[in-house]
Amino acid sequence: MTPTHLPGHVAIPELDHFNGAPAADLRPALLDCLRSDRWAHRITAHRPYPDLDSLLAASDEAAYDLTPAELADALAGETLPRLPEDTYEAAHTALNAAYAAYEAKFGHVFVISLDGTPATQMVNRVLEAIRSRLAHDPEEERAVTAEELRQLAKVRLSRTLRGAGL
Known part of the structure; x- marks a missing residue:
């Protein structure tokens, strides 16, 4: 996979790996960040991300959309x-x-x-x-x-x- 470069953005190899890795490989690490299957799925489904800020914005958006039951499940893992x-x-x-x-x-x-x-x-x-x-x-x-x-x-x-x- 070619590195992700946009004007004014610094490409980081880890983001290129994240963008290209199979979703199943990323799932355990994502669930360590927030114990929500739907959040993890949305993060991987919307790849590629041009930079870390875009990934973090997507994380925010995906977390905003969690239902009360999904939030309760995420809290149970905290x-x-x-x-x-x-x-x-x-x-x-x-x-x-x-x-x-x-x-x-x-x-x-x-x-x-x-x-x-x-x-x-x-x-x-x-x-x-x-x-x-x-x-x-x-x-x-x-x-x-x-x-x-x-x-x-x-x-x-x-x-x-x-x-x-x-």
Whole structure:
């Protein structure tokens, strides 16, 4: 396959691989980005992408179109945010209590994109977000959660592609 070049865009070999690989080969890595069969199918079905920004825009669009049931399935595959190893025990206790309250109210795991958050601020950011989001009604929180999943999918997709995991 010839490299993807457009004026003003830098071609990256990983994107050429992504554009040319069989969809079945990409599926496991895509499902690690967002656990949605429909999202993964749409991402592969709309290839080729001329650049990473186009791929990430397609990721966003595909995630916007997920039904509530598909979002619930995607959430079922999520895990709690990872925190730095040296996080104090008291912080873990506070986070565990906050996670439990969140899950009791909304029925799914708390998701948040921590991309760009310094390690020293992660605990505070997560606790602040949980406390703020616990005030939401279920419909409002569903919209926030969907946005966080979209952000997580783009970050994971970008990292996976740049790390040649696709």
